[in-house]
Amino acid sequence: MTTTPGPARADHDGDRGGDMPRGAPTGAPRGGPGPPEYGYDTLIGSYGPQGPTGEPRRVRRARAALAVTLLTTFAVISWLTYDAVDQRLRLGMHEQLEAILDANVRVARTWLQGRQTMARDLADSAPIVEAATMVLRADGAADQESAFAARMSALRQAGAFEHYFLVSADGIVLESSAPSTLGRDLSTHPAIEGLAHAESTSTGPVPPVFAVPEEAPLRRYVLAAARLPTRPGSALLLSFDPRRLARQFGEGTWGETGEVYAFNRDGLMLTESRFTADVVRAGLLPEGIDHTALQLRLVDPGGPADARDGGARPPADRPLTLMAREATSGRSGSNVEGYRNYLGREVVGAWTWLEDYDIGVAAEVSASDAFASTLMVRKAALLLVALMLIATIGFALLGQWTLRLRRQSLLVSRRLDRLARSLQPLSAAMETDPAAVLFVNDRLRVVYANPAAARLLKTSRSLEGAHVTDVFAELSPELREALIDGQDTVVAQGEDGVGDTLLVSMRELTIEGRLHALYMLRPVTQxxxxxxxxxxxxxxxxxxxxxxxxxxxxxxxxxxxxxxxxxxxxxxxxxxxxxxxxxxxxxxxxxxxxxxxxxRLPRPTRQDVDWGHFIEGIRAQIEVQLEGELPTRPGYFDPAQMERVLLNLLKNAHEAGGPAREVRLRVVDEGDGTRVDVMDRGTGMSSAVLEQATLPFYSTKRTGTGVGLALAREIVEAHRGRLTLANREGGGLIASAWLPSRQEPRLTTTL
Structure with a gap:
């Protein structure tokens, strides 16, 4: 016997029947009891709550708890590892910021000390001392003044300093490159006061203590002073442009958004900002100042300056930035978590306070730029952690799947053994059944044919493995047409009533995702x-x-x-x-x-029919009320035959004894088919009459023939539909004709 892909009999676990091998027995063994039982209970009834392997529940629970513990431990270790990497990256960022700050502070100290050294060297220079001494003694003699002024002016023009001041022991300016400062008292200036304890001093960038009309009112100066050895208390005072210091800062910044700047104890900028244009555009400068950041106070504006675009200035009472508050309090430090700077941008930075110069220095960079260098490392760490986690989960799932597969394979093996014994009676029945059975796969090859198939199809060739079109080609046209059509049909073989009459049917089955066709030809002659x-x-x-x-x-x-x-x-x-x-x-x-x-009833010629046009034709011939909306999808039937059915049903409804206005027609689309209801409010039918109403020749009317309902049923069933009669609640009868939708067989359409 050929391998038989029988119907896919599935139990609740989704197991399917297998193929029977050739030579399978055709009946139960003689002398033995045969298979004791068949069905779902036999296949799985022997497996209790412990499962097919008999594994105790406590073992499964312990394994699940172990898996959860391992995953939790791995998650904690992964998080700690990532946190350690993150902390190390932040420490590296902190060290980098500190290095930038230290380098700029060294540059600032070197430059400031160089200005102080210049003042001391000039104060110790013999020609300068001699000329200054003559000015101090002469107290205004023109020729000595000219000698001192000539020497200092030459140095000034060479760019060594901005201005010079010769100060007497009383702190009075006796000689200066700024004539308007002559006679001014500088005895209380920090640079002069510092000379009481040192040979020379210098300051950070500070506002001038006297007006210099030739200079911009917002200029800052770095002042350096040195005592003159010839006259105790007298001093040489030099002023320097702090922009040179700012240029030194600019050499040691971080990327496009990095900035190093100096500020005083009040939080005022002492060096020009690298982003002055942004400061001006955002309106962060005091009233009347629109070109320099030297009057900018380092306050938190409350939001990014890029979003302000010239809006209202921040209130005067806004607090200093985090960095400025810490630095002006005399504390050095750094912040790599992020804070807002004077532009309202999120930055990271480091700062320090130089007590000897009474200024603060800060190095800052945009947080996005700072973290950009570590972003790839962070992503790599996260990816590594994710991959390790996925691998661990994968191994756990693989272990679970392996155990489950082992249990299922054992279960399937036992079920297949029972199924093989269960299929023996089915195999015997199919081998001895007088009906011909053909099982065709999705490639249109016959995979099984029982012995009756060759006899009824009158062929001596082997059907198994043959292409179904070759098999059908040898059949009579009527039988071939019935097989290809796929509908339940009665076909007479031979002529003049000689030969078998066959009931031909076809069903499509899906087995393991593949489409199969089962053809059955049953002799119904007798x-x-x-x-x-x-x-x-x-x-x-x-x-x-x-x-x-x-x-x-x-x-x-x-x-x-x-x-x-x-x-x-x-x-x-x-x-x-x-x-x-x-x-x-x-x-x-x-x-x-x-x-x-x-x-003389012919086979129906089915076609797509528009319901609106069809129903209008019915209503033109007989009075009926339409109930509900008509389906938009066309019907699939023979319009002439179905018109005859509806006219017969509507005629019976009018003759049922109810009001004519209560005769109603309803068409309902049910997806796989369409239901046409004819309803009346007549006397209805008794249960005995309902059972026989559609039989041929049966009628309860005095002049009835008993053909109308029988003919309607024949027509509907020829369409592979069904006709039902039922009494309505509230009185009357409902006759329902159900017609299938257009569904061409999927496998036989290629034949």
């Missing part, structure tokens, strides 16, 4: 002949009854007519007799015509 005899007997009884009811009155009336024919004064009675004979004869002809219509 059964049809028995039914045919019964129908003939019933037909003869009905015909005899109808003919007797019609011919007996006609015979009697003819006899009466002969008697009355001799009398010429009985013409009216003769007319009534002939009229009655004509009516009975017409009734008999109508009765016979109705039977002819059943015998």
């Amino acid at each position: 059964e049809l002949r028995r039914q045919e005899v019964e129908h003939w007997k019933k037909l003869i009884r009905v015909l005899s009854h109808e003919l007797n009811n019609s011919l007996a009155p006609i015979t009697s009336l003819v006899s009466s007519a002969r008697t009355l024919a001799a009398s010429t004064d009985r013409r009216e009675q003769l007319d009534r007799i002939f009229t009655t004979i004509s009516e009975r004869t017409q009734h008999l002809l109508t009765f016979l015509e109705s039977y002819r219509s059943v015998a």
